[in-house]
Amino acid sequence: MQVTVENVSELGRRMTVTVEDANIEQAVQDRLKSIRPNVKMAGFRPGKVPMNMVAKTHGPSARREVIDSLVQESMREAFTQEGINPASPPHIDSMDEKGSNFIYTLNYEVFPEVDNVKLDDINLEKTVAEVTDEDVDRMLETLREQRMTWEPLKRGAKDGDGVTIDFVGTIDGEEFQGGKGQDVLLELGQGRMLPEFEEQLIGKKADQEVDVTLTFPEDYRAEHLQGKEAKFAVTVKQVAKKKLPKLDKEFAALCGVEEGIAALKKKFALIWNVNLSLH
Incomplete structure (x- = not known):
């Protein structure tokens, strides 16, 4: 060769x-x-x-x-x-x-050739950070949010609730692209949909139908909808509230620590400190 x-x-x-x-x-x-x-x-x-x-x-x-x-x-x-x-x-x-x-x-x-670098006159500043109990608690809350479930309700929906809906949107009586959805879980107050849309679902209950009317903003991301009035036929299929898991031994086990919440917190603090020291 x-x-x-x-x-x-x-x-x-x-x-x-x-x-x-x-x-x-x-x-x-x-x-x-x-x-x-x-x-x-x-x-x-x-x-x-x-x-x-x-x-x-x-x-x-x-x-x-x-x-x-x-x-x-x-x-x-x-x-x-x-x-x-x-x-x-x-x-x-x-x-x-x-x-x-x-x-x-x-x-x-190929890799470039690097000349010898003299480090004698270089001063490095080490950043030191402390992991507090509040930091660990915030991490635990994040993990609870990731493992939360939705508990169905009989009352009307309010901010923070999750509503599961079907909807069909029309402009001048014609359906438009992107205006239809099925089994969409919408957490009210999170801004996933336009505020006008979410506000008209407040107070609505499961199995209730509602007509939602709104006008798309002039700067809406979809140009073909900018400034246009639309009507949505919405069916509320479920209203539910968040149900976070308890901070108990079972939750710790879900996170890979069998010894309980205290051991889980200790593990978080240790891992966090190691990561900070590496940076």
Whole structure:
């Protein structure tokens, strides 16, 4: 195998690899013979499809596999031979078969050379942070939020509740793109929908239908809706409130600590302190 390397930029390199006596055609024939027993074709028993028909249907893919394998193997060998550790994935630029030889070129980048750096006069400032009980409590609340469930209610919806709705929006009696939804869980007061939409769901109960009318803002993200009045036929399927898990031994176990909440807090503080020290 012959390898030549040329500089094309400060960090860019082009490598040309010549694999002598590549025997691609023989490798392709060997590949086709190996897959022939599994080739299925109407009118022939498995393993009895003529080789010329196997070559016609599977020849191109077999050639690609042979060449891909040849390139990958020879590329690794070329980099090892030249003592090169590329900084970027190599990109194949060209491939050519000349007689029994296979020649290809590839482009890649190398790492820059770094001169010796003197650190004697450099002053470093270490940042020290303290993990407080309040920090740990906030982390626990975040974990509770991640594991919360919704408890169905019979009363009307209010801010903070979750309402599950179906809705169909129309403008001038015609449905419009993006104006329809099914089983959408909307937490009131979070600003997921326009305030006008959410406000008209306040007080509504499960299994109640309501017509919501609103005007899209002039700067609404969907240009085709800007400034237009829309009507929504909304069905409230469920009203529910958040139910957070208790901070007990069972919750600690869900977080991977069997010893209870005190041990969970201690683990959080320890991990947090380690992370801060690493930074």
